[in-house]
Amino acid sequence: xxxxxxxxxxxxxxxxxxxxxxxxxxxxxxxxxxxxxxxxxxxxxxxxxxxxxxxxxxxxxxxxxxxxxxxxxxxxxxxxxxxxxxxxxxxxxxxxxxxxxxxxxxxxxxxxxxxxxxxxxxxxxxxxxxxxxxxxxxxxxxxxxxxxxxxxxxxxxxxxxxxxxxxxx
Amino acid sequence: xxxxxxxxxxxxxxxxxxxxxxxxxxxxxxxxxxxxxxxxxxxxxxxxxxxxxxxxxxxxxxxxxxxxxxxxxxxxxxxxxxxxxxxxxxxxxxxxxxxxxxxxxxxxxxxxxxxxxxxxxxxxxxxxxxxxxxxxxxxxxxxxxxxxxxxxxxxxxxxxxxxxxxxxxxxxxxxxxxxxxxxx
Numbered sequence: 567x568x569x570x571x572x573x574x575x576x577x578x579x580x581x582x583x584x585x586x587x588x589x590x591x592x593x594x595x596x597x598x599x600x601x602x603x604x605x606x607x608x609x610x611x612x613x614x615x616x617x618x619x620x621x622x623x624x625x626x627x628x629x630x631x632x633x634x635x636x637x638x639x640x641x642x643x644x645x646x647x648x649x650x651x652x653x654x655x656x657x658x659x660x661x662x663x664x665x666x667x668x669x670x671x672x673x674x675x676x677x678x679x680x681x682x683x684x685x686x687x688x689x690x691x692x693x694x695x696x697x698x699x700x701x702x703x704x705x706x707x708x709x710x711x712x713x714x715x716x717x718x719x720x721x722x723x724x725x726x727x728x729x730x731x732x733x734x735x
Numbered sequence: 736x737x738x739x740x741x742x743x744x745x746x747x748x749x750x751x752x753x754x755x756x757x758x759x760x761x762x763x764x765x766x767x768x769x770x771x772x773x774x775x776x777x778x779x780x781x782x783x784x785x786x787x788x789x790x791x792x793x794x795x796x797x798x799x800x801x802x803x804x805x806x807x808x809x810x811x812x813x814x815x816x817x818x819x820x821x822x823x824x825x826x827x828x829x830x831x832x833x834x835x836x837x838x839x840x841x842x843x844x845x846x847x848x849x850x851x852x853x854x855x856x857x858x859x860x861x862x863x864x865x866x867x868x869x870x871x872x873x874x875x876x877x878x879x880x881x882x883x884x885x886x887x888x889x890x891x892x893x894x895x896x897x898x899x900x901x902x903x904x905x906x907x908x909x910x911x912x913x914x915x916x917x918x919x
Contacts, residue, residue: 633828637815647817663835663846665817671854672852
């Protein structure tokens, strides 16, 4: 459930998808909806500061055709609209539209069993840093999550970890 | 619950944006007699519904001559400050278009999200009476070209639109024109 906005190296594509894309691929995202209580611990890294954060997250969602769309609020304040649409295999496109009318960004979500991974990367002065958020569902109402970064896409440094419990569907 | 680490480069896809803006015609701000006109995001909510669209394209450096007739359905949803429409053209979902409104500046921002992934670029919507304008710029090799789509509301169920480009922002060349009528 932890959402990190990454820059993803995506090839721009204007291809359309037929409206009859199988909906089971979107239905598996239904677990994303609802109200979640979150407790996170952040660690000191070059991308994060140490601290503990508790928050309430609400994902108000809507399914329309090939899109699964959620307005995500944190502690009562709308932060971002997330739009998922199915790519292939276990991968989804994810677009993030911030509530402050800023730049939208795009990435992917990979679902493998109960593990949802949001990979991303950014390049600064020729140095690429990889990021990922990993949500591990122990059941439909409980998630353990962690955020990590890596300079080689193999060895990962923990930035944050925590737990989320769905308190309302 | 989210952290913005970085932002992507701002490059615009003319084809995609053009398609979205031409096809995504907006509903009128007109209202029934005695009722207050919709304000803010409520104006754009009238977007929802099914429209018959007829477009004629002209030969320009940015467009090829031709014509097309399509059926456009906007399946829409509002949540908080977001208004989103799944845009379906002749039965195929083409894009999710998200609108937001800033009351302080009285400006609208739109985000066309393509079904096949890819970058999402914010665009502007300016409402001047019954004329709604989607402007954007495209820069290549240091030269900026201005584009715009104008929707002119003739009635609540009839829109005339045109797409134009300009090198100087003052003199505009027509690329395409057409009309859309609400059927549902």
